[in-house]
Amino acid sequence: MAEYLDANISGEELLEAQAHVWSYSFNYIVSMALKCAVELGVPDAIHRHHAPTASLPALASSLQLDPSKTEPLRRLMRLLVHAGFFTTTTDEEEDEEVRYSLTTATKLLLRGQGPASAFLLLQLDPKTITSWGALSAWFQFSSNPVPYEAGHGGVSFWECMEKDPRQKKSFYDAMVGDSKLVAGVLVSECKEVLEGVESLVDVGGGTGAMAVAIAKAFPKVKCTVFDLPHVVANLKEGGGDDVVKGLENLEVAGGSMFEKIPHADAILLKWILHNWNDEKCIDILKCCLEAVFGDGKKKGKVIIIDMVVGNKAAVEKQELYGVQLCFDLLMLASYNGKERDEKEWETLFKVAGFSGYKIVGSLGPRSIIEAYP
Numbered sequence: 001m002a003e004y005l006d007a008n009i010s011g012e013e014l015l016e017a018q019a020h021v022w023s024y025s026f027n028y029i030v031s032m033a034l035k036c037a038v039e040l041g042v043p044d045a046i047h048r049h050h051a052p053t054a055s056l057p058a059l060a061s062s063l064q065l066d067p068s069k070t071e072p073l074r075r076l077m078r079l080l081v082h083a084g085f086f087t088t089t090t091d092e093e094e095d096e097e098v099r100y101s102l103t104t105a106t107k108l109l110l111r112g113q114g115p116a117s118a119f120l121l122l123q124l125d126p127k128t129i130t131s132w133g134a135l136s137a138w139f140q141f142s143s144n145p146v147p148y149e150a151g152h153g154g155v156s157f158w159e160c161m162e163k164d165p166r167q168k169k170s171f172y173d174a175m176v177g178d179s180k181l182v183a184g185v186l187v188s189e190c191k192e193v194l195e196g197v198e199s200l201v202d203v204g205g206g207t208g209a210m211a212v213a214i215a216k217a218f219p220k221v222k223c224t225v226f227d228l229p230h231v232v233a234n235l236k237e238g239g240g241d242d243v244v245k246g247l248e249n250l251e252v253a254g255g256s257m258f259e260k261i262p263h264a265d266a267i268l269l270k271w272i273l274h275n276w277n278d279e280k281c282i283d284i285l286k287c288c289l290e291a292v293f294g295d296g297k298k299k300g301k302v303i304i305i306d307m308v309v310g311n312k313a314a315v316e317k318q319e320l321y322g323v324q325l326c327f328d329l330l331m332l333a334s335y336n337g338k339e340r341d342e343k344e345w346e347t348l349f350k351v352a353g354f355s356g357y358k359i360v361g362s363l364g365p366r367s368i369i370e371a372y373p
């Protein structure tokens, strides 16, 4: 036994530890195999198939792969079945051939219509992966609080994105996909959040996907998409993925959430505060408070869709807790932002001047938090 190991460790425990290291060393291979399947169009080919399942030869032929790639495809699919992205059945009465079908997760990865495919491709973009490779150098040598900026000559993620149309498109495609998915759940299963709300501003609303969904589902709510002027510049003229144009109860406003936010009785902050450190969050929240006060009356609320690290959902489902911790590291690396636990949220609201808050629902690893003036 090597001297650095405790003499009491059994051989079984040692080999299990080795497999644990292997498993985490290989995690990216599963991610890359999934990216490969999405790029090949495997989910789409199964979806297009005349039956809800597809055999390996049918799949290979639909993907127009050379016959020599059929066996490698079987091995790719075996890994992704193990990871929960496809299921298999065998028709014993017919040909005993294995047939693949989609799971709910792979339905989210259909090209064009799948709300999570842009997110997957964004996380696995060579640029994103390269920035993770520089994290240890940032810990050791950088005085810039934002790892992303340290690797980009002091330029922020938002500024870099403006100079790189491909990165900008992939970022907003990922955000739009997520907003469509979350908006669908919000308007059908969490309607009470918008009960009694007459006007709403979606702060940092990007290209408007969330506000469009709310405006369509709640025609009596006057909605506004608010983001930096260049982000919302041509939304009214029909830019963006959603039809902002033509919706009577939807306005577009450009400005900065650090300066002035238009008045409304509900201010929505979806996936905003985790991008910022505590000081910046307090500035944003103070601006929100002014926006809901508007006519001087203490009414209205700020609705926040973000993670509450270690919440009940995460305690009950370990995978959700893992997602929260990965997002926290992504926010650290990209913006010096963070995912917050309930105590940290409570402190932010108190310091910004809110009278109270309530966690009113959960959306997978994220929560819906209401903060009151």
Ligand SMILES: C[S@@+](CC[C@H](N)C(=O)[O-])C[C@H]1O[C@@H](n2cnc3c(N)ncnc32)[C@H](O)[C@@H]1O
Residues within 6 Å of the ligand: 158, 175, 176, 178, 179, 203, 204, 205, 206, 207, 226, 227, 228, 231, 255, 256, 257, 258, 269, 270, 271, 272, 275
């Ligand atoms: C992570 S995205 C979230 C977008 C959208 N809420 C969603 O969940 O899909 C953050 C948004 O904040 C916007 N943003 C950044 N700085 C801002 C500022 N000073 N004022 C208003 N919006 C800002 C960005 O343009 C971007 O659309």
Ligand SMILES: COc1cc(-c2oc3cc(O)cc(O)c3c(=O)c2O)cc(OC)c1OC
Residues within 6 Å of the ligand: 122, 123, 127, 128, 129, 131, 148, 157, 167, 168, 170, 171, 174, 271, 272, 274, 275, 330, 333, 334
């Ligand atoms: C486009 O390249 C990068 C994207 C991100 C980034 O930022 C996010 C911000 C959010 O509020 C929510 C998110 O889900 C995300 C992301 O998923 C995400 O990938 C971060 C980067 O810097 C590390 C990027 O540059 C490479």
